[in-house]
Amino acid sequence: MPARKRRTAYHTVLVVGEGTTECAFLRHIKSLYNSRGCGVSVTIRNAHGKGPDHVVDYALRQCRNAEYDRIVTLLDTDLPMSAAVRKRARSKKVRIIGSIPCIEGLLLKILGDHVPATSGECKQRCGGILPERLTLPEDYTEHFPKDFLDGRRESIPELGALLDCLTLIE
Numbered sequence: 001m002p003a004r005k006r007r008t009a010y011h012t013v014l015v016v017g018e019g020t021t022e023c024a025f026l027r028h029i030k031s032l033y034n035s036r037g038c039g040v041s042v043t044i045r046n047a048h049g050k051g052p053d054h055v056v057d058y059a060l061r062q063c064r065n066a067e068y069d070r071i072v073t074l075l076d077t078d079l080p081m082s083a084a085v086r087k088r089a090r091s092k093k094v095r096i097i098g099s100i101p102c103i104e105g106l107l108l109k110i111l112g113d114h115v116p117a118t119s120g121e122c123k124q125r126c127g128g129i130l131p132e133r134l135t136l137p138e139d140y141t142e143h144f145p146k147d148f149l150d151g152r153r154e155s156i157p158e159l160g161a162l163l164d165c166l167t168l169i170e
Helices: 020-033 052-065 083-091 103-111 119-129 146-152 157-166
Strands: 011-017 040-046 070-076 094-099
Touching (some): 020 040, 020 103, 020 146, 020 157, 040 052, 094 103, 094 157, 103 119, 103 157, 146 157
Parallel strands (some): 011 040, 011 070, 070 094
């Protein structure tokens, strides 16, 4: 009888994006950095907005169904997070990565463009640079290739933290 191939233990990472745009960007990054058999299993979930408190609570609820080695949230910082939720996230070791002021602001920052102060201005400025819709991973392929993201990783703390979490560096 042939020897059975042993399954390797994967490190599991749950990444919760605040909305559709965050999840599409996360899926793009996952496709670049997490290949089959790399030892890291990344699950991406969409919290469907409703502010930072909801995103963190959604991530914690996902952990009731499955156990993850690492839990990460990518959310906008344009709305404040309550102290109680921040404390709960810290106690459950949820890594919070904030996009200032929103995901479009982070995208502009990665591109090296000026980041306006408000979410509305960021969305408007993004509309002139990036594809009109940013809801599919393919929408990021042209402007955010792997070598470009690697080059920007050190200078943009949010991007560096996100990539570190997905590749289990830390």
